[in-house]
Amino acid sequence: MAVKPSPTRKPLFRRNRIFTDYVPALIALVIIFWVATAIRWDFVATLQFEFLWQFRWALLQGLGITLLLTGVAMTAGLPAGFLLAAMMQSPWPPIRWLAFVYVESLRNTPLVLQLFWIHYALPSFTGYSTTVLQSGMIAMTMQSSAYLADVARTGIQAIGHGQWEAAKALGLPRRVVWMKVVLPQALKIIIPPLANIAIGYFKASAVLALLAVGDLMTVGVRIANFTFKPIETLTVVGIIYLVLGYIFSSLTYRLEALYGKSEVGR
């Protein structure tokens, strides 16, 4: 009876029981023992998570604002990203440089700094002060547009030269070429990286708690300070981020399976 060769790769390391099983198990035991003795069990026994139930609406509202911020950063950032990608392909150098400076300055500074710059420094220019939530939205949208410009560019570049030439040969105006030929296909290609960036911003929005924007982390810090129960509150907030992030990323895998193999004519 012929045995089919299995398609899986050989493991990189040959399994060595001492190094893969016994030593890690020993180290794990030592760590568990150390942690078990170091933890103040009498204090841990007094932890109670039930009290958070009365703050459920506040937490839910914070989560809503986090999701809103992520949604705004994505939906407003994507058109801006496409605009930046188009600017980078512009035949006119100053426009290219402008897009380059915008993208690089937003990508190479921390989001917190941009947030504070927009909230505190920008009003001295414009004379119009924004609320914390508006500042958060502007900061997140500006940074996401800088990252999405790259994603949009890969999407546009994936569309073959033949399509541009065909559209030109058909005499389509530039606007129609973008709206009817390039964008619909590019959008399909960039869905997986787009979803990854969205998850990244869902996490990164916790930064806005430094300005007390009102997102989930802000609410968590506020409850922790108000009730003097940081462990329960921050743990629950962390679990909410973790679980939702996990759900989103498993949805992304599904999307990738759906759209990842979509082919674009060259």
Place this chain on the structure above:
Amino acid sequence: MNFDTRFFLEAMPLLVDGLWTTIVLVLGSLAIGIMLGLIGCYGKLLKRGPLSWLAFIYVGVFRGLPETVLIFWIYFCGPLILDVRLSPLGSGILALSAVSGAYLTEIFRSGVLALPPGQIEAARALGLSPYRRIRHVMAPQVVKIMMPTFIGFIAILIKNSALVSAIGLGELFYQAMTLSATTYKYFEIYTAVGLIYFALIFPLSALSQHIERRQRRQRS
């Protein structure tokens, strides 16, 4: 809104102080993160056994948590549970190295998986010892493959280090916050600090892109 040069010269020492703390924070958490990443990478490549389960849980948790939550958690909850006193610098390094370790695990792992399998088989067929296989065959190639991602990660780490200001560590962004809150020179200070961060991060991300482009050209 005119730029005050004299004020700037006065503020400079404080900002330089903050810059050093930022650099210590980044290098410290990078060093610990690389060690954690190597262990995690080894664990994940095993695919079975307790070490691999630990590595899977570790990477899943620390990549899924926002860095801000982790920094707050370690600083406020660590001392309550474990009865140890953590300085802001200590908890900042702890939090950032835990996160770095999780990301570096994946970076190292993808570098190892990108290695052509023939290389390891050939090394094995030649009878090289496991140490020589790793030291002379795998490591040089893996380092080359993952270099652009690794350098890009250092840039991300510098950006994340600004979050530690939330627990009152006097690094660059914290100095900017306190200075601007006392002098009301928001525009000058945040712009200057933004330029300092840019000067730190831009060379790294440019280098990372440059290496990546060169590798792609070599491959094709």
